[in-house]
Amino acid sequence: MMRNLFRPPSEALSHDMTAAVKAVHAATPLSGAHAKELPFAVRDLSRLLTQDRSQLAASYWVNKRLLTAYCRYFLPWNLLRLSWLLPGLDLPLPPHATILDLGSGPLTMPLALWITKPAWREMPLTIVCSDVSPAPMALGRDIFRRLAPDCPWTIELVRGPLEKVLREFTRPAALITAGNVLNEIKPSREVPLQNRLAALTRRIASRLADDGRFLAVEPGTRLGGKLMALTRLAAFGARLVPEAPCPHWGPCPMLAERATGWCHFSHITGAAPKDLTDLTKRAGLEKDSLSLSCMLLRRVTGEELRRVEKHLPNVADDDFDDEWFGGPDEADMDEDGSDGWAEAFAEAGPEMFSAEERNTVRILSDPIRLPGLPEPARYACSARGLVLAHNALRVPSGAAVTVRWPESQPRDPKTGALVVTLPPVAAKTPAPAGQAAPGKPGKPAWPRKQPPPSETARPHESPRRPSGPAKPGKPGKPSAPAGQGTKSTPPRPEKTAGQTAWDKPDRPPKTGASRPPARHPARKSPRPAAPGKKGENHER
Structure with a gap:
């Protein structure tokens, strides 16, 4: 495995x-x-x-x-x-x-x-x-x-x-x-x-x-x-x-x-x-x-x-x-x-796998912060079904971890996942990129521009980026000039009326020719659609 x-x-x-x-x-x-x-x-x-x-x-x-x-x-x-x-x-x-x-x-x-x-x-x-x-x-x-x-x-x-x-x-x-x-x-x-x-x-x-x-x-x-x-x-x-x-x-x-x-x-x-x-x-x-x-x-x-x-x-x-x-x-x-x-x-599967393999879970989701837990948990896959793994913050995505199944077999009331606690991560084990170093208590060092996971995040969903201006009194980027948005739109190249850069050779516009209106005016990107519905990302 x-x-x-x-x-x-x-x-x-x-x-x-x-x-x-x-x-x-x-x-x-x-x-x-x-x-x-x-x-x-x-x-x-x-x-x-x-x-x-x-x-x-x-x-x-x-x-x-x-x-x-x-x-x-x-x-x-x-x-x-x-x-x-x-x-x-x-x-x-x-x-x-x-x-x-x-x-x-x-x-x-x-x-x-x-x-x-x-x-x-x-x-x-x-x-x-x-x-x-x-x-x-x-x-x-x-x-x-x-x-x-x-x-x-x-x-x-x-x-x-x-x-x-x-x-x-x-x-x-x-x-x-x-x-x-x-x-x-x-x-x-x-x-x-x-x-x-x-x-x-x-x-x-x-x-x-x-x-x-x-x-x-x-x-x-x-x-x-x-x-x-x-x-x-x-x-x-x-x-x-x-x-x-x-x-x-x-x-x-x-x-x-x-x-x-x-x-x-x-x-x-x-x-x-x-x-x-x-x-x-x-x-x-x-x-x-x-x-x-x-x-x-x-x-x-x-x-x-x-x-x-x-x-x-x-x-x-x-x-x-x-x-x-x-x-x-x-x-x-x-x-x-x-x-x-x-x-x-x-x-036939159980007889094909060793005891260690039968007690292995594969980490799937991003960290999910749940009420009552000191640190986020992770969802995982196992031969016993879906697993909600505690103490999994520092485990890399996709890692296979051997667990000891609890005798009581508690389950998550929302998803029905079997709840297990992963063995402690060794002090010398490096943390996955973008996460807190092991042995340092407190909030994890999340990837740049990525917030801590939301308490309301569903299983296997990546946390959403917060919107809105920074709180007063905290350092941050200088505000945009008046009349400009917080996101920059790439400048449209100059070209003559009716001309596109992909249809005609690159040449300066004629004297006095007015610039045509931009086909893509500056605007905020539309909110992504819900996963699995129209608008989902299917990039080839």
Whole structure:
């Protein structure tokens, strides 16, 4: 079992991240006018990806303005997000292995693998990248070649939707990845989302090598967490088992009837390159933390399968043939898409894990301050269901901790979570980035610009930023001049009437020409919508 799921970026990794940003800039050169326009393009694309997804079309990949904004803003942030996750994952990869990346976009996952897996850089690998649009993949390959010109990897670009790519891909893959892709799968009137995910998972399982892995990563939103939980449930029907983050094979606590939260992990953005943080500020966007939901699945071994089949003797193997994907049988699955295998794996799970592993919990949520407790608690996942862990402030997000279960088994009245107290943190154990150092009583040293958690915060929700002016008498930033807001809006570049910086060459405006009204007047960013509803963040 992977103990600490996430690792803070090392100095070498941070150096490679900076090199990746420079490669992006070299592959997407900007004139002076384009550079001034970039923050507005980033903000426009952010609104499309997070608030106006009903108006989002695949054509945004072929819009040069939006594609450049994606590569200069969203791509580096996604690389930084993956840089916390990938170093700690167990991804066995033999030489000459094949990796299939679904929904590659500008090759985000191959770039992240090169940055986070230095031991792979000299290995001869084949990476098959697929997407519905060739433009971002071509640009991503250019970025990759600039970052790693001597890399021995063979990168193949395949254009097509998920169904077509998986149907035509016949080589056994040591690793199949899907980054920010599952949120694009749409249910139909005849086939619910769970059954579509089950069909997709079965097809992916049929394309894995014997020791292959499937890694899915989504934004740490309510939808992203739900997709990971449903994919995990469907995986049992495809004879795949979770390697991370789940510490068990039992039912997912996030699918329970009383569950109000979702599985996700958050980290601060302290390791971001300066060019990226400067662009973020100029675009008027906030990035205090990075969150993600993930699921790493592996093929079940022959011995494990024989033990599981004892709990399900009457289920016939379907051999994962082609009719599972998109065919009429897709609508005839069980309600959860697992055909009863999820229950069999749950019953066989305890005999597959050691005593220490059965007594392990995985820390999920940000710290949550609860009434009557001296310090915040954390929600966690375990084989016994959802856990409310006390004495967990200094435990890193995603860490696996061995606990001693209380004999009385008290439960949280709000969520029904089993309440446990974690063992004390050793005095020499460093605190996670942005938290108080161990051994120092008092309030935790929260990340910069991040307040202590709210007493009313729901499970797995990050604390909200307080609004309003500072209290009188306390030092702070000088007030803005009269007539200006507290947030700055990037200045709109000068251009002639009817001209945009992305349509015409950069040139000074004609004499006497009046400046057109700004298409994006200064205004405060709209309040984010509630998680799981329209307006939720689904950044690709």
